[in-house]
Amino acid sequence: MSDKNNKIPFNEDNYTHNIERNNERKLDRRGFMKTLVGAAGVFAVSSLPWGAVAAKELMGLGEKEYPHKKITEVSKLPIGDAVEFKFPGDHDDAILIRLSENKYVAYQNACTHLRCPVFWVKEQSEMICPCHHGKFDVETGSPTAGPPRRPLPEIQVKVENGAIFAVRVKRYEA
Template sequence: MNDKNNKIPFNEDNYTHNIDRNNERRLDRRGFMKTLVGAAGVFAISSLPWGAVAAKELMGLGDKEYPHKKITDVKAIPIGNAVDFKFPGEHDDAILIRLSEDKYVAYQSACTHLRCPVFWEKEKGEMICPCHHGKFDVNTGAPTAGPPRRPLPEIQVQVENGAVYAVRVKRYEV
């Protein structure tokens, strides 16, 4: 036999010589837990910016005024009537109700129970959700009957130059 072929091609003190190739891919419980904790830490740190944005929004620090949106002309809405509109976005249904000569109220018109549409019944003077017979107070948006427990989000309106404008969505107060 030739000893020349059985020789190790590098010095014995080479740092790659001490790798245990048979157990190279074995992961013990401690290694698994370190990997798991490391991954959880990476996910937690990467979500901090979004958590800060959400906390700011929930705490009411991000009070945002939207571009004023014209809803209707004052002369186009008689006292006691309502107008449907979209605010703040094109997919956010809302309703404006003229209660008196100078008093207008507006709310997002998705029921706070299951997001069904809320309608104004002029004859009864009530805001009604037909899905589960929910009713809301027209002056405050607070629920008065049915399963809804939270008031409708109020939209602040402003009358300028003979027109009614939506200005901002009022924050829900606990």
């Protein structure tokens, strides 16, 4: 056999001819996948502290007591009437209803369906969301009709020195 047939017709240092030469290509498919999985692992582990902080904050929401906020005087709220107020923040609408001489209920009055306002209809003794005809039980805040599936978040109140105060928000628990 002649040496002429075994000779490469172009320069051996050509990158496209000898791709493995001198480790020119260091990252194959397996190496790429290892790098990808490693990077995903690093991102997952680096986000754990933030997830723990968020979980801790969410776990404490049901127990969080806010500065007590005066809603109204007992003498100014007849039995069967309601008064709107803001709690816990200045943008959180709420409603207080006096059911009997010594029984008060309060809820955040944003419907749990699409956050429309919920109104107290004294004549029907119902809490109604006019957007999609949702109704809530005044005693428990649970939905009784319409699309809402979750109860209204309850606001715990206390009566002190002839005034009614909002104390804390009891969050909905699944």
